[in-house]
Amino acid sequence: MKTQPDDSTLSMAHIFNSAVAASAIGAAWEIGALDELSERGVLNVHQFVTHKQLDTPAALALFRALAAVDVVKREGTRIVPGVNFTEACRTRSFFHWLCQGSADLFRRMPEVVYAHNREGDFHRRDSAAIAFACREISTFSYDPWFWQAVGGLDFDVTSVADLGCGSGERVLQLLRHFPAAHAVGIDIARPALDVAAGAAAAAGLADRVTLFQADVLALVPHEAFDRVELLTSFMMGHDFWPRANCVAVLQRLRELFPGARRFLLGDATRTPDTADRDLPVFTLGFEVAHDLMGTFIPTIADWESVFEEGGWRLHRKHTIDLAVGEVIFELVRL
Amino acid sequence: MKTQPDDSTLSMAHIFNSAVAASAIGAAWEIGALDELSERGVLNVHQFVTHKQLDTPAALALFRALAAVDVVKREGTRIVPGVNFTEACRTRSFFHWLCQGSADLFRRMPEVVYAHNREGDFHRRDSAAIAFACREISTFSYDPWFWQAVGGLDFDVTSVADLGCGSGERVLQLLRHFPAAHAVGIDIARPALDVAAGAAAAAGLADRVTLFQADVLALVPHEAFDRVELLTSFMMGHDFWPRANCVAVLQRLRELFPGARRFLLGDATRTPDTADRDLPVFTLGFEVAHDLMGTFIPTIADWESVFEEGGWRLHRKHTIDLAVGEVIFELVRL
Numbered sequence: 322m323k324t325q326p327d328d329s330t331l332s333m334a335h336i337f338n339s340a341v342a343a344s345a346i347g348a349a350w351e352i353g354a355l356d357e358l359s360e361r362g363v364l365n366v367h368q369f370v371t372h373k374q375l376d377t378p379a380a381l382a383l384f385r386a387l388a389a390v391d392v393v394k395r396e397g398t399r400i401v402p403g404v405n406f407t408e409a410c411r412t413r414s415f416f417h418w419l420c421q422g423s424a425d426l427f428r429r430m431p432e433v434v435y436a437h438n439r440e441g442d443f444h445r446r447d448s449a450a451i452a453f454a455c456r457e458i459s460t461f462s463y464d465p466w467f468w469q470a471v472g473g474l475d476f477d478v479t480s481v482a483d484l485g486c487g488s489g490e491r492v493l494q495l496l497r498h499f500p501a502a503h504a505v506g507i508d509i510a511r512p513a514l515d516v517a518a519g520a521a522a523a524a525g526l527a528d529r530v531t532l533f534q535a536d537v538l539a540l541v542p543h544e545a546f547d548r549v550e551l552l553t554s555f556m557m558g559h560d561f562w563p564r565a566n567c568v569a570v571l572q573r574l575r576e577l578f579p580g581a582r583r584f585l586l587g588d589a590t591r592t593p594d595t596a597d598r599d600l601p602v603f604t605l606g607f608e609v610a611h612d613l614m615g616t617f618i619p620t621i622a623d624w625e626s627v628f629e630e631g632g633w634r635l636h637r638k639h640t641i642d643l644a645v646g647e648v649i650f651e652l653v654r655l
Numbered sequence: 656m657k658t659q660p661d662d663s664t665l666s667m668a669h670i671f672n673s674a675v676a677a678s679a680i681g682a683a684w685e686i687g688a689l690d691e692l693s694e695r696g697v698l699n700v701h702q703f704v705t706h707k708q709l710d711t712p713a714a715l716a717l718f719r720a721l722a723a724v725d726v727v728k729r730e731g732t733r734i735v736p737g738v739n740f741t742e743a744c745r746t747r748s749f750f751h752w753l754c755q756g757s758a759d760l761f762r763r764m765p766e767v768v769y770a771h772n773r774e775g776d777f778h779r780r781d782s783a784a785i786a787f788a789c790r791e792i793s794t795f796s797y798d799p800w801f802w803q804a805v806g807g808l809d810f811d812v813t814s815v816a817d818l819g820c821g822s823g824e825r826v827l828q829l830l831r832h833f834p835a836a837h838a839v840g841i842d843i844a845r846p847a848l849d850v851a852a853g854a855a856a857a858a859g860l861a862d863r864v865t866l867f868q869a870d871v872l873a874l875v876p877h878e879a880f881d882r883v884e885l886l887t888s889f890m891m892g893h894d895f896w897p898r899a900n901c902v903a904v905l906q907r908l909r910e911l912f913p914g915a916r917r918f919l920l921g922d923a924t925r926t927p928d929t930a931d932r933d934l935p936v937f938t939l940g941f942e943v944a945h946d947l948m949g950t951f952i953p954t955i956a957d958w959e960s961v962f963e964e965g966g967w968r969l970h971r972k973h974t975i976d977l978a979v980g981e982v983i984f985e986l987v988r989l
Contacts, residue, residue, distance in 0.1 A: 326935070328738075329738055329739045329741065329742040330742055330935075330936075331933075332724070332725070332738075332739050332742070333739055333742040333743055333746050333936055334933075334934065334935050334936040335673070336673040336676060336677060336680075336724050336739075337673075337677065337746065337749060337750060337753065337936045337937065337939070337940060338934060338936075338939045338940075339669070339670040339671075339673035339674055339677070340673055340674045340677035340678075340750075340753055340754060340940075341753065341761070341939050341940045341943055342670060343670060343671065343673070343674035344674075344761040344762065344764050345764060345943075346670075347764075347765065348764035348765040348768065351765035352765055352768060352769075373769070374769060374770050374771065375768045375769055375770060376767075376768060376769070376770050376773055376949065378946040378949065379767060379768045379773075379946055379947050379949070380768050381946065382942070382943040382946035382947055383764060383768055383943075385931055385939070385942075385943065386939060386943050388931035388932065389931055389932060389934060389939050390666075390670050391663075391666070391932075395931055404663055404666075405663040405666050405667055405670075407663065408663040408664055408666070408667040409663075409667055412667050412671070415671060416671060416674075419671065419674060419675065420674060420761065420762065421762055421764075421765065424758055424759070424761070424762035425758070425759075425762070427675070427678040427754065427758070428678065428754065428755055428758035428759070428762075428781075430678050430679060430681075430682035430717060430755075431681065431682040431685035431686055431755065433710075433713060434682065434686060434709045434710060434713045434714050434717060435686075435707070435708060435709055435710070436708050436709060436710050437708065439710055439713075447762075597719055597722035597723055597729055598722065598723060598725075599665070599668075600668065600672060600723060601664075601668050602664075602667055602668040602671040602672075603671065605671070605672050605675050605676075605719070605720060605723050606671060606672075606674075606675045608716070608719075609675055609679075609716040609717075609719065609720050612712040612713055612715065612716035613713050613716055615710065615712065615713070
């Protein structure tokens with residue numbers, strides 16, 4: 322029955338196997354398999370299964386999926402890095418974002434494309450998984466530029482608030498950077514905040530951080546906001562939009578944080594005229610996901626058109642543009 | 656394949672984009688976009704969106720994902736087939752099985768690999784979506800051989816039972832083939848049976864079919880079973896296993912269907928020494944999924960070792976082996 326496959330037969334098989342492997346990359350990262358392979362250069366499945374208390378056939382299946390796309394090579398139960406291993410490690414958080422955090426959205430694509438299925442809370446993603454991935458995405462997509470901006474501040478920071486703090490990594494890093502400061506973390510997602518609370522406790526920083534479960538877009542005043550000097554927000558600014566709403570949110574934040582002297586706002590932006598083919602990792606998944614969710618992603622020009630109206634002046638712009646038009650705006654209050 | 660194998664940055668981007676596109680292939684099939692493109696050779700997104708009452712940005716995102724892996728070409732809102740279109744249409748049911756029906760299992764890979772998370776009902780798939788995909792998978796993976804076996808029967812069929820009937824396509828086809836026959840469809844999944852009931856009503860065959868929601872592995876006698884002459888079961892036989900259980904199930908079916916003269920049992924089987932690379936479409940997803948679920952997939956030799964003990968004799972074997980060791984056994988009662 323088996324005939325010699327042609328090019329498109331091989332291509333489609335590779336696309337299918339890639340979809341299986343993509344889930345396995347996120348999983349292998351989360352369970353520590355990628356780190357163990359990075360550190361030791363080899364992984365023995367039986368030892369790893371015993372150490373992590375895994376199911377052997379399930380673990381072997383995971384490594385087999387990785388081997389199908391050359392992330393690892395498998396010789397029986399001995400796993401070594403494949404030719405794509407280094408790049409898979411660099412991009413693992415994007416795969417986790419897609420295949421763990423956003424899986425339910427992509428699964429439901431045949432439903433959510435229908436207009437009548439787009440009422441109310443029509444899509445769901447795993448906020449704890451998204452926060453897990455975004456913590457690492459942030460480290461290489463924003464952090465070098467973020468710390469450059471923090472280093473350039475011309476005032477001492479005694480209080481900082483992070484809007485959309487997720488699992489709290491940025492908040493904790495700021496507390497370590499400013500040992501006298503207090504921090505406020507605000508996020509809508511309880512599962513992510515639970516992770517943040519655990520991390521703060523584990524770091525011995527729980528007494529210096531206050532976590533609020535709240536929608537940043539519908540925030541009400543709180544005394545903890547009054548003395549905040551530095552406002553940060555990463556990977557959520559697109560939720561401020563569309564335009565009129567964004568202006569209102571920026572104005573509102575200016576009122577809610579009357580002492581905020583600098584606002585570091587980092588996010589992905591829509592790059593104009595994006596091609597369909599040869600897109601770098603993340604771009605397609607990010608843009609398709611937001612189109613499926615009906616979330617507007619502004620361009621850099623869109624952003625630049627709202628700051629003054631929102632009561633802020635653009636002090637400096639860090640154009641990063643690794644995959645999805647990443648940028649950090651340094652805003653000062655007008 | 657379109658990326659240089661030694662360029663791991665391009666390779667990993669292609670793997671990521673393939674995972675996005677895989678969901679879009681299943682979705683494009685389900686909403687009728689692949690059929691429209693097949694029939695007309697071109698699809699205008701605005702007309703399609705109006706006709707199907709879709710959301711325009713979401714629909715455009717779907718086509719963009721398809722374009723990223725050459726399933727279609729996109730010129731603005733004009734969509735035409737890409738070089739992988741024909742093969743994508745042939746394999747679309749496998750993609751749907753993976754990305755719609757089985758998505759939740761793959762999403763939860765980081766959890767289900769842990770032994771302590773594998774208690775009870777630890778995995779969930781979308782049974783209606785699986786049934787939707789399996790109906791088409793069956794048409795090219797089993798049906799030609801199935802109808803050959805049916806054509807070779809040396810007796811008239813007045814009553815047939817399909818074990819694991821899913822959305823009921825086989826039951827309805829058998830009723831059309833044997834215009835005097837009555838059919839019994841048994842499945843554990845209510846959503847799939849609801850689809851089957853609707854299809855039977857739509858086909859005007861409702862009065863000739865009896866649907867039971869029941870676990871085939873724990874079936875109790877029913878008068879409707881007594882006169883069944885032909886027993887069929889496709890894509891569920893692996894659930895009979897492990898061995899001792901399979902023998903018991905085969906014996907039990909022989910008792911429950913005392914008039915069954917032929918049992919057509921079609922399923923995937925595990926092929927020994929499967930490679931990690933260059934696997935045809937479906938194999939990797941099917942085998943990884945069953946390893947994650949802890950479902951034993953027997954080899955053909957495993958099957959051949961249980962029939963006599965189970966009270967059946969192997970009359971004929973149809974070796975299909977398109978992707979996952981597909982086979983149909985024709986059994987006669989001992």
